Amino acid sequence: MRRAPGWRMIEPMTAIPRRQAIALIAGACAGAALAQDGVRGDVGRESRFTGLVSADQIELASTREYSQLKREATAKGVLAPDEHPQVVRLRAISQRLIPLAPAWNQRAANWRWEVNLIRQKTLNAFCMPGGKIAYFEGILARLQLSDDEVAMIMGHEMAHALREHAREQMGKTAATRVGAGLISALLGLGNLADTALNVGAQLLTLKFSREDESEADLIGLDLAARAGYDPRAGVTLWQKMMKAAEHAPPEFISTHPTGPTRIKEIEAALPKVQPLYAAAPKPPKVYGPPAPMPN
Ligand SMILES: [Zn+2]
16 A cells, blocks of 8 residues: 655754653653643744745645545455544544643544545554545454544644644755755755645655654644543553564554553553543443454
């Protein structure tokens, strides 16, 4: 299901100084913030690069890419129908998380959210900008994900979209390109609009910075906990992910490096989100993972 490779992401030339806030995860003083604040005091302002590429452009590219993905999946007979139990399950979980999204990004109130299941062994899931979510059956079946763990992934992926990490990456790339290719830009050989429209093909393989990953972990925990999903699943999820990586590096791991540091950060954030979970109405426990799949 990988898209044909377009041009590769160019690494930004300079690190982006942003958000000392993330450092708070390590030494979080849960008592200082109000319980209902969750992690809201811990994430910083949006990147200064996001302004270079418009949110509209990214969301348009994302919608096109998602439609294309669904068309391809339909043609291959792997797009699960609406009545598939795991589609019902994923959408039920998403319905608890989506109402919480606009608190992180007002645009999300107008997104046309979609949640689909692709019946392939791939160990992957994503939420593209504009709220286009897909899970591959492999991640549900091979990791035997509980509802709580599904919600952790969903919250994490939604957080990337809500914090516009793809747009930020695009902005960095565009900035690098302007710096390196000013002459070609002046000659009309390339422009930022083209760059933005090319993003569609990369949205599925985009690799975010470690900082963005930490932020998505935090916000994902917060979203899932408020939706009534046990944030401790953030720990078991990444343990399962690490174990799966022993066999073969799963697709999800290639964009989400995992290890003891990631799990320690999540553990350190738990005291902030446990009160949210404790206070949240709990979802009905009627869903289970699909039949196991061999690796
Ligand atoms: Zn991520």
